[in-house]
Amino acid sequence: MKCSDIKLLIIDVLENPSAIDPELQKQFFEHIKKCPNCADEFEKLKALNNKLLQVKPIKPDSNLKNEFSAKLEKEKFNSGNSLKFLIQNSYKIAAGILLFIMGSLFGYYFTQINKVAHLRQELEELKHSYTSTILREQTTSAKIKAINYFNGKTSIDDDFIHILDNILNYDDNVNVRLAAAKALFKYSHQEKVKSVLVKSLKNQSEPMVQIELINGLIYQNKSEAIHYLETIINNKNSNSIVKQYAENKIKILI
Amino acid sequence: MENLSDEYIMKKIRQGDLDYLAYIFERYNHQMLNYFFRMSLNYEDSRDLTQSLFFRILKYKKSFNQNMIFKHWLYKMARNILNDYFNKNKKYISIQDDININSNNSIDQAEQDKFLFQAIAKLPDEYKELIILSRFCNYKQSELAEIYDTTIASIKNKLYRALIKLKEIYFQTDKYGLL
Numbered sequence: 001m002k003c004s005d006i007k008l009l010i011i012d013v014l015e016n017p018s019a020i021d022p023e024l025q026k027q028f029f030e031h032i033k034k035c036p037n038c039a040d041e042f043e044k045l046k047a048l049n050n051k052l053l054q055v056k057p058i059k060p061d062s063n064l065k066n067e068f069s070a071k072l073e074k075e076k077f078n079s080g081n082s083l084k085f086l087i088q089n090s091y092k093i094a095a096g097i098l099l100f101i102m103g104s105l106f107g108y109y110f111t112q113i114n115k116v117a118h119l120r121q122e123l124e125e126l127k128h129s130y131t132s133t134i135l136r137e138q139t140t141s142a143k144i145k146a147i148n149y150f151n152g153k154t155s156i157d158d159d160f161i162h163i164l165d166n167i168l169n170y171d172d173n174v175n176v177r178l179a180a181a182k183a184l185f186k187y188s189h190q191e192k193v194k195s196v197l198v199k200s201l202k203n204q205s206e207p208m209v210q211i212e213l214i215n216g217l218i219y220q221n222k223s224e225a226i227h228y229l230e231t232i233i234n235n236k237n238s239n240s241i242v243k244q245y246a247e248n249k250i251k252i253l254i
Numbered sequence: 255m256e257n258l259s260d261e262y263i264m265k266k267i268r269q270g271d272l273d274y275l276a277y278i279f280e281r282y283n284h285q286m287l288n289y290f291f292r293m294s295l296n297y298e299d300s301r302d303l304t305q306s307l308f309f310r311i312l313k314y315k316k317s318f319n320q321n322m323i324f325k326h327w328l329y330k331m332a333r334n335i336l337n338d339y340f341n342k343n344k345k346y347i348s349i350q351d352d353i354n355i356n357s358n359n360s361i362d363q364a365e366q367d368k369f370l371f372q373a374i375a376k377l378p379d380e381y382k383e384l385i386i387l388s389r390f391c392n393y394k395q396s397e398l399a400e401i402y403d404t405t406i407a408s409i410k411n412k413l414y415r416a417l418i419k420l421k422e423i424y425f426q427t428d429k430y431g432l433l
Contacts, residue, residue: 011410011417015395045417048424052389055367057288064287064301068279068308075312076272 001027006038013042014049132163140173147179156187165196169203177209185216194220201228207239214242218249226253260324268315279308282325285391286332292386293336295375303339307332326401329387373424381416388413 009028012020020028032039131146147164156164167180181200187193197213204210210232218225232238232246258277266274286307290300310331318327374382387393387401395413399406 007414008410011414041418044421044425048417048421049389051370052385055370055390057284057390058291058297060283060287060301060304064283064304065279068283068305069276071305071309072272072275072279075309079270079272 001031003031003035003038006031006035006042010042010045014046128159132159140176143167143171143173143176144179147176147183155190156193158192161187161190161192161196165200168196168200168209169205174206174208177206178212181209181212181216188216188220198228202231202235207242210239210242211245214246214249218253226250229253261320261322264311264315264318264324265320267311268318272312275308275311278311278324282328283308286328289329289332289386289391290336292371292374292390293383294339295371299339299343303332303335307335310335323400325397329393329401333383370424373420376423377416377419380412381419384409384412384416385420 006028009020009024013025013028017025032042127149131149147167161184164180164184168177168184171177171180181197184193184197188197197217201210201213201217204213214229214232217228229246229250233243233250238246260278260281263274263277267278283304287300287304290303290307291297294300294303307328311328314331318324374385377385384398387398388395393401395406395409398409402409
């Protein structure tokens with residue numbers, strides 16, 4: 001065995017000599033006996049190693065454990081079940097809260113939409129009822145205001161057509177009749193309204209209203225207008241001023 | 255509880271049962287206190303480092319998995335704590351004269367240990383840690399090889415060189431001529 005082999009074996013001999021092959025161990029100690037350098041090194045390392053192993057480990061003082069236990073209790077308290085639950089399920093809780101908020105918002109939104117639609121419907125019914133009442137029973141100015149209610153509406157129902165028809169032909173005040181005529185002309189694209197207007201042209205007792213009707217109808221359909229004007233001209237009961245107005249108009253059209 | 259493996263106890267800690275940390279503390283506080291003390295030569299700081307180590311287990315419990323060996327994982331964490339401590343305090347380089355080795359030791363023994371630890375403190379970091387882990391913290395060669403991610407033969411070689419270096423330093427300071 002060489003000196004370099006001794007260096008490789010020294011740690012094993014110091015730490016666990018029984019684990020070394022007996023033959024190797026024998027050769028190791030034979031070399032040590034013969035080689036003063038290796039013997040010196042081995043003895044010094046052995047003494048140093050023994051000294052290291054003799055060092056008594058320091059003993060923790062009793063407070064170390066007490067302090068640890070106190071800290072652990074505090075830690076357990078801080079990470080109690082509720083907190084642990086919150087942490088472990090934080091994403092679920094967040095998702096739940098989000099869903100709840102979204103659900104509430106959607107619910108609120110759709111409820112509001114329904115409410116608004118319902119209110120609009122109620123308002124329309126109220127306006128309808130209020131207007132029809134005024135048109136039947138109130139004063140001239142109130143009736144004219146009520147007729148203005150039709151501004152902005154795209155169509156009118158049969159009930160209002162009937163009310164306006166009555167006003168156009170039978171109301172005591174010519175201004176109210178004229179307002180009704182103007183209101184009806186806005187819906188003259190509705191066949192029923194047109195029919196009311198044409199019929200009124202024949203039956204109208206107020207010349208001013210007749211002239212208004214002539215002006216309104218002749219610009220809608222030229223052939224029909226000529227027919228309307230001829231009806232007035234040929235009617236014996238027609239007012240002379242209105243007849244004259246119709247004759248002038250028909251000359252323009254023909 | 256004595257029969258439970260470290261790894262099983264860690265599994266329970268991971269599951270949130272913090273009471274199991276006390277068992278780990280019982281098993282390793284002595285060893286880790288010695289490691290910190292032999293490395294830092296400051297008993298009070300070693301106590302604090304030991305406390306920090308065991309509560310760091312809670313902080314990083316999720317990083318431990320069943321394929322790991324707890325003792326190795328613990329040591330690596332202790333080493334990180336110690337590095338932070340040295341970087342923060344710069345006490346690593348100072349060799350304290352008032353080393354309080356152990357109140358249970360005799361004065362003569364304390365004096366002898368003082369010289370020995372002064373010699374150890376002068377070792378290069380790698381050798382110093384190897385001596386401390388193998389001789390004061392009972393780490394076997396196979397465990398050291400795992401920790402340092404090397405072979406047992408390499409550990410033996412390093413231990414040999416560490417002892418040779420320590421012998422040289424100690425001879426210069428061995429006033430008692432004990433060797």
